[in-house]
Amino acid sequence: MEITERKENNVLIVGVNGRLDANSSQDAQNKLLQAIGRGEKLVAVDCSQLDYVSSAGLRVFLTALKTINASSGKMAIFGCKDNIKQIFEISGFSSLFKLHATREDAVRSIS
Amino acid sequence: MTTDMNNELIITLKNENSEIERLNGLIIRLADEHRLSEKEKYDLILILEEFLTNIIKYGYQDSKEHIIIVRISLDAGEIRASIEDDGVAFNPLDSPDPDINESLEERRIGGLGIFLIRKLTKKLDYERKDGRNIISFIKNIS
Numbered sequence: 001m002e003i004t005e006r007k008e009n010n011v012l013i014v015g016v017n018g019r020l021d022a023n024s025s026q027d028a029q030n031k032l033l034q035a036i037g038r039g040e041k042l043v044a045v046d047c048s049q050l051d052y053v054s055s056a057g058l059r060v061f062l063t064a065l066k067t068i069n070a071s072s073g074k075m076a077i078f079g080c081k082d083n084i085k086q087i088f089e090i091s092g093f094s095s096l097f098k099l100h101a102t103r104e105d106a107v108r109s110i111s
Numbered sequence: 112m113t114t115d116m117n118n119e120l121i122i123t124l125k126n127e128n129s130e131i132e133r134l135n136g137l138i139i140r141l142a143d144e145h146r147l148s149e150k151e152k153y154d155l156i157l158i159l160e161e162f163l164t165n166i167i168k169y170g171y172q173d174s175k176e177h178i179i180i181v182r183i184s185l186d187a188g189e190i191r192a193s194i195e196d197d198g199v200a201f202n203p204l205d206s207p208d209p210d211i212n213e214s215l216e217e218r219r220i221g222g223l224g225i226f227l228i229r230k231l232t233k234k235l236d237y238e239r240k241d242g243r244n245i246i247s248f249i250k251n252i253s
Contacts, residue, residue, distance in 0.1 A: 022164040023128055052153070054160055055224035062220055069215060083153045090230045091223055092211025 003031045004046075011107050012040040017049035020057030028057070032064040041073035044106040048079030053087050065096065078106035119184040126167045126177040126196075131160055134181065145185050151252050154231045155190060161224040162194050162203075162246060170198025170244075185252070189233070193247035201244055202237045203228070 001024035004015035012035055020028055035043065045061070061077070068075045078100040080088065088094050100106040122137055124130040135156050142152035159181065171177055180195040206225040209218070229235060234249040 021131075021160065022168075023131075052156070054157055054164070055227055056164070058223055059220050062218065065215060066220075083150060086150070087157070087227065091227060092209075095212070096215050096218065 011042040011044050013044050015046040019052040021054045022056040025056040025060050029060045036068050042110045043075045045077045046079055053084050074110035076106035076110045078103050119182050122181040124179045131163050158228050161228050166196045190250045195243055195245045197243050200239050204237050
């Protein structure tokens with residue numbers, strides 16, 4: 001698992017790449033929460049290189065969304081592959097997160 | 112890894128996180144041999160990984176090495192698998208489902224692993240026998 005970060009105007013684009021599972025989820029969560037903790041209010045998570053998410057990975061997204069909402073920020077997700085979308089859907093996360101097709105859509109939704 | 116006469120794949124794992132990666136490698140090979148779809152392969156890896164993660168994380172009260180046995184067989188239209196461990200008694204069927212209609216504020220963090228397994232399997236059974244947990248499931252495949 002690899003986390004990338006880059007700033008595009010006032011939006012932080014966080015790439016979550018590889019496998020988000022029980023082994024890697026703590027590291028991913030720490031990085032996301034650190035970004036939110038240093039004051040990032042608009043976060044777009046790029047899942048285009050995310051190959052696998054387990055329940056531990058879903059918890060990372062839920063924790064990050066709860067944290068950023070509590071600090072009056074916004075988070076959007078984009079680029080999920082079909083297998084990942086399926087996991088979001090059956091766990092009911094698609095009602096909590098709108099999954100955007102493109103980075104542009106995601107950025108627009110939180111800007 | 113062995114295959115017995117009934118064409119059942121038997122995988123013996125230790126209670127270490129690194130073993131999950133090894134299991135996944137074996138499942139990918141099995142899935143490719145049987146030409147499972149990408150979704151079927153993903154689901155099977157997810158189901159097994161959720162169970163194994165729970166067993167390794169919560170199943171043991173000592174720091175000794177324990178053996179977990181995974182058995183998998185593929186028949187026409189379905190995968191049958193079981194996971195056997197000598198950890199503390201844990202019946203996943205007793206685990207309450209999270210309410211997936213809750214709002215973000217209400218939504219609890221956790222309880223999702225077993226829920227995902229329930230959603231991705233046709234049949235899920237649990238048995239406690241001779242001090243061992245035996246979970247078995249059936250999953251449809253095309």
